[in-house]
Amino acid sequence: MLSARGAVRQMHEYHPPLSRRVGLCLDFNENTDGCSPQVLERIRAITAEDLVRYPEREPAEKIAAEHLGLEPEQVLLTNGVDEAIHLLCQAYLEPEHEVIVVTPTFSMYEIYAEATGARVVRVQCECDFRFPFKKVLHAITPATRLIAVASPNNPTGSVATRDQLMQITKAARHAAFLVDEAYFDFYGETVIPDTRRTQNLFVARTFSKAHGLAGLRIGILAGTREQMPVVRRVSSPYSVNAVALLTLPVALADREFVTGYAQEVKQGRARVEQTLRNLAIHSWPSHANFLLLRIGECHREFVAAMRERSILVRDRSTDPGCDGCVRITIGTAGQVDRLLAALREVAAELKPGHEVTA
Amino acid sequence: MLSARGAVRQMHEYHPPLSRRVGLCLDFNENTDGCSPQVLERIRAITAEDLVRYPEREPAEKIAAEHLGLEPEQVLLTNGVDEAIHLLCQAYLEPEHEVIVVTPTFSMYEIYAEATGARVVRVQCECDFRFPFKKVLHAITPATRLIAVASPNNPTGSVATRDQLMQITKAARHAAFLVDEAYFDFYGETVIPDTRRTQNLFVARTFSKAHGLAGLRIGILAGTREQMPVVRRVSSPYSVNAVALLTLPVALADREFVTGYAQEVKQGRARVEQTLRNLAIHSWPSHANFLLLRIGECHREFVAAMRERSILVRDRSTDPGCDGCVRITIGTAGQVDRLLAALREVAAELKPGHEVTA
Numbered sequence: 001m002l003s004a005r006g007a008v009r010q011m012h013e014y015h016p017p018l019s020r021r022v023g024l025c026l027d028f029n030e031n032t033d034g035c036s037p038q039v040l041e042r043i044r045a046i047t048a049e050d051l052v053r054y055p056e057r058e059p060a061e062k063i064a065a066e067h068l069g070l071e072p073e074q075v076l077l078t079n080g081v082d083e084a085i086h087l088l089c090q091a092y093l094e095p096e097h098e099v100i101v102v103t104p105t106f107s108m109y110e111i112y113a114e115a116t117g118a119r120v121v122r123v124q125c126e127c128d129f130r131f132p133f134k135k136v137l138h139a140i141t142p143a144t145r146l147i148a149v150a151s152p153n154n155p156t157g158s159v160a161t162r163d164q165l166m167q168i169t170k171a172a173r174h175a176a177f178l179v180d181e182a183y184f185d186f187y188g189e190t191v192i193p194d195t196r197r198t199q200n201l202f203v204a205r206t207f208s209k210a211h212g213l214a215g216l217r218i219g220i221l222a223g224t225r226e227q228m229p230v231v232r233r234v235s236s237p238y239s240v241n242a243v244a245l246l247t248l249p250v251a252l253a254d255r256e257f258v259t260g261y262a263q264e265v266k267q268g269r270a271r272v273e274q275t276l277r278n279l280a281i282h283s284w285p286s287h288a289n290f291l292l293l294r295i296g297e298c299h300r301e302f303v304a305a306m307r308e309r310s311i312l313v314r315d316r317s318t319d320p321g322c323d324g325c326v327r328i329t330i331g332t333a334g335q336v337d338r339l340l341a342a343l344r345e346v347a348a349e350l351k352p353g354h355e356v357t358a
Numbered sequence: 359m360l361s362a363r364g365a366v367r368q369m370h371e372y373h374p375p376l377s378r379r380v381g382l383c384l385d386f387n388e389n390t391d392g393c394s395p396q397v398l399e400r401i402r403a404i405t406a407e408d409l410v411r412y413p414e415r416e417p418a419e420k421i422a423a424e425h426l427g428l429e430p431e432q433v434l435l436t437n438g439v440d441e442a443i444h445l446l447c448q449a450y451l452e453p454e455h456e457v458i459v460v461t462p463t464f465s466m467y468e469i470y471a472e473a474t475g476a477r478v479v480r481v482q483c484e485c486d487f488r489f490p491f492k493k494v495l496h497a498i499t500p501a502t503r504l505i506a507v508a509s510p511n512n513p514t515g516s517v518a519t520r521d522q523l524m525q526i527t528k529a530a531r532h533a534a535f536l537v538d539e540a541y542f543d544f545y546g547e548t549v550i551p552d553t554r555r556t557q558n559l560f561v562a563r564t565f566s567k568a569h570g571l572a573g574l575r576i577g578i579l580a581g582t583r584e585q586m587p588v589v590r591r592v593s594s595p596y597s598v599n600a601v602a603l604l605t606l607p608v609a610l611a612d613r614e615f616v617t618g619y620a621q622e623v624k625q626g627r628a629r630v631e632q633t634l635r636n637l638a639i640h641s642w643p644s645h646a647n648f649l650l651l652r653i654g655e656c657h658r659e660f661v662a663a664m665r666e667r668s669i670l671v672r673d674r675s676t677d678p679g680c681d682g683c684v685r686i687t688i689g690t691a692g693q694v695d696r697l698l699a700a701l702r703e704v705a706a707e708l709k710p711g712h713e714v715t716a
Contacts, residue, residue: 002534002558004449004588016595018414025411034406043409043601044402048392051401051573053383054566056376079437082594090473091362108594115448115592145360176360200360208412215409215600230362234473236440236466237374242573243401243601 007095007117014111023310024335029154029183029290031212032331033261036254039213039247046243055242063249064220068192068205074228076221077248079239080214081182084204084221086112088146090234092176093118097145102132104155104319106180109148118145124321129156129284129292133164140172147172150180152187155316155327157286165191169198176227178202183288185210185262195222202227207244209289210258211251218244261332265289268336272328275340279347289330292316295352296324302352309342365453365475372469381668382693387512387541387648389570390689391622394615397571400608401601413600421607422578426550426563432586434579435606437597438572439540442562442579444470446504448592450534451476455503460490462513462677464538467506476503482679487514487642487650491522498530505530508538510545513674513685515644523549527556534585536560541646543568543620553580560585565602567647568616569609576602619690623647626694630686633698637705647688650674653710654682660710667700 003009017027025032057077065075078084085108093099095117101109103122110120121144123135136147147168151160160179169177177200179191184205192203202223208214218240223231272291276283282294295302299317303326306313314327330336346352361367375385383390415435423433436442443466451457453475459467461480468478479502481493494505505526509518518537527535535558537549542563550561560581566572576598581589630649634641640652653660657675661684664671672685688694704710 002450002532002585004591005452008449008588008592011591013591014595016412018412018595019416021411021414028412030410030412032410035409037406039409040404040406043404046398046401048395048398048570051393051397052388052390052570053379054374054376054386054388054572055575056379058377079594079597082596086594091366092360094363174360212406212410214412214596217413217596217599227360230366233362233369233371234366236437236444237372237376238440238572238575239437239597241575241599241602244599 007115011114012111014107021312023312024338025312026329026331026339027312027314029209029329030214031210031261032329032335033212035212036251036257038250038254042247042250043243046246050242050246054238055240055245057237057240057245060245060248063252067252068222070192070195070222071225073225074195074222076228076232076235077240078219078221080208080217081180081204081206081219082108083239084219085109085148085178087221087231087235088176088178088202089113089116091231092145096143098141098143100136100139100144100147102136102149102153104316104322106150106154113146122320125156125158129158131158131160131164133160136168137171142174144172144175146176146178148178148180150182152183152286152288154183154288155290155292155319155322156284157288157290157292158284159187159287162189162191166194166198169201173200176200176202178204180204182206182209185258186265186289187287192222195224199224199226207251210262213251216244216247217241218248264332265330268333269330271336272330272339275343279343281347281352290327291330293326293328294324295326298350298352299324299326301350302326302346305346305349306342309345311339311342365473369472370469372465379670381670382696383670384687384689384697385670385672387567387687388572389568389619390687390693391570391619393570394609394612396608396612397605400605404601404604408600408604412596413598413603415595415598415603418603418606421610425610426580428550428553428580429583431583432553432580434586434590434593435598436577436579437575438566439538439562439564439577440466441597442577443467443506443536445579445589445593446534446536446560447471447474449589450503454501456499456501458494458497458502458505460494460507460511462674462680464508464512471504480678483514483516487516489516489518489522491518494526495529500532502530502533504534504536506536506538508540510541510644510646512541512646513648513650513677513680514642515646515648515650516642517545517645520547520549524552527559531558534558534560536562538562540564540567543616544623544647545645550580553582557582557584565609568620571609574602574605575599576606622690623688626691627688629694630688630697633701637701639705639710648685649688651684651686652682653684656708656710657682657684659708660684660704663704663707664700667703669697669700
């Protein structure tokens with residue numbers, strides 16, 4: 001009888017609650033307003049010839065590298081950030097290694113790391129979900145082979161400074177250091193230029209958030225010229241589909257779409273924060289297109305009550321340090337109006353947050 | 359300084375010669391005539407809403423399962439057959455394991471197996487590239503954990519019988535047995551129904567060949583209800599993009615497109631075989647949309663001379679047992695005309711195959 005690897009039998013499963021998403025979807029931090037119309041136009045122009053051939057990644061990688069101010073060898077297009085994480089785990093991790101993740105965070109770091117049999121070392125955020133810089137430094141051992149930090153972090157919205165990130169690369173030269181900049185477009189600070197000279201630094205970007213292309217599955221992994229050939233070696237040559245590759249130059253070129261959307265989200269985020277204060281619901285400062293709310297014991301009822309109003313939000317109460325927390329994606333001004341109306345109604349009904357002190 | 363895993367440092371690299379493919383592409387066994395017009399129509403109807411959301415695999419998996427006469431739990435949609443192979447390697451292989459591959463064959467079995475650190479055991483085809491059934495049985499040891507067989511095989515076009523495949527599943531109950539049916543549509547025999555009751559059998563299918571959708575990156579991995587949850591556990595929930603998921607039902611429904619194309623290819627294949635006989639160039643019986651030709655010492659010149667005539671074919675001379683061999687994809691009747699004219703010219707020029715006895 002066939003049996004799976006031990007590490008696979010023990011790993012956590014990831015079941016994103018994707019099915020039957022009907023209504024205003026503020027549950028996956030996607031762009032709630034669509035994508036660049038120019039991307040749609042490019043897709044309408046796709047021919048049979050574009051589809052029959054195996055996708056060729058290099059031309060789009062060259063364009064992505066130019067956009068980021070990097071050399072083409074430094075850039076690998078990936079099947080979303082998921083594949084970028086997966087490749088780093090495969091390229092560097094053996095079962096005797098340790099992986100440092102800052103919790104709470106995006107769950108795929110742990111999942112792919114566990115699949116290799118490596119030991120996951122969880123470093124909890126500081127008070128108010130601040131980046132636990134000193135604790136990360138302290139957690140580094142000779143066995144550390146991967147450190148993954150999302151900045152802005154999901155689901156907290158908190159960030160690490162460039163100085164902190166660079167100090168970590170120096171303290172762990174023997175480890176791959178992934179800085180996941182999935183929410184970069186809502187924040188604006190980046191360590192991408194540092195991949196030119198920091199041999200163990202990798203930076204991931206995605207088109208799934210601000211660009212509104214989660215369905216296309218495209219991300220970017222940037223790293224040094226020394227390390228990227230290693231990662232490329234474990235990557236599948238065809239993991240990114242032709243539609244994504246053909247639309248990437250268009251998506252990158254329409255900067256107005258992304259900056260305009262990010263601007264609208266940031267204004268909306270401030271409005272939601274103000275309303276939450278008025279409702280005495282605690283939320284944490286966020287540099288991304290979402291807010292994490294401390295709803296308290298009635299978090300399940302809160303999510304259900306929002307769903308009754310056709311608004312999907314994400315219960316994050318099982319994330320480490322997130323008891324009673326719910327994450328809400330911020331959308332357009334009109335969607336924020338709708339969200340605020342629902343929030344006021346639900347708050348009046350449930351009195352969320354009132355049993356805890358923030 | 360960061361260094362990669364030992365297995366990664368040692369693994370073979372796969373560099374498909376994809377760049378600058380101009381002319382009649384008979385080098386990657388793609389559909390040379392496009393895809394179903396209904397697929398293109400579906401793509402033209404794609405909306406921003408289809409793109410902004412993370413792709414949901416389950417509805418398309420249900421449709422694929424119905425098409426194959428299987429239960430939905432038995433079917434996983436994958437990012438091409440590549441991901442299916444990758445997932446099996448990740449789910450089952452430890453460094454102390456052995457993987458049996460029948461050479462020459464599709465290179466990704468070895469590449470993904472090597473990345474796990476497992477030992478690859480190569481079983482060479484019999485004379486005339488016949489399936490080495492007894493040698494495979496003989497190669498099975500208690501350490502065998504994966505056996506990969508393509509039927510029809512690439513680049514040879516040869517097949518294994520259902521009886522042989524079933525005997526292998528019985529002789530290696532402790533190993534995952536992958537039957538890669540990428541070229542099924544040109545052959546017609548399948549072991550898909552056997553995944554209902556054979557606990558260690560997996561079957562892969564692709565939309566990259568007969569369906570003409572290599573650019574979309576979509577494949578199917580079928581297995582038993584006992585084993586598929588294991589494979590699903592290591593799979594990324596979003597590896598298949600929304601465009602592929604939305605077009606899959608349309609591609610499956612337009613059976614006429616696929617059967618018509620397969621019919622035309624088979625007729626063309628017979629014509630090419632006849633011409634090759636007339637030119638005294640040896641080829642082997644093929645059940646797929648390609649032929650493997652013994653060109654001999656001038657194989658490089660042959661490929662170059664075809665390229666001069668704007669026809670791309672694939673040098674396979676470095677594959678085990680394939681000295682001097684070139685693989686040519688068979689296309690439509692008109693493309694076969696063009697191929698035959700070029701073959702006659704190049705044969706007159708180079709006298710291929712004349713230095714070897716077939």
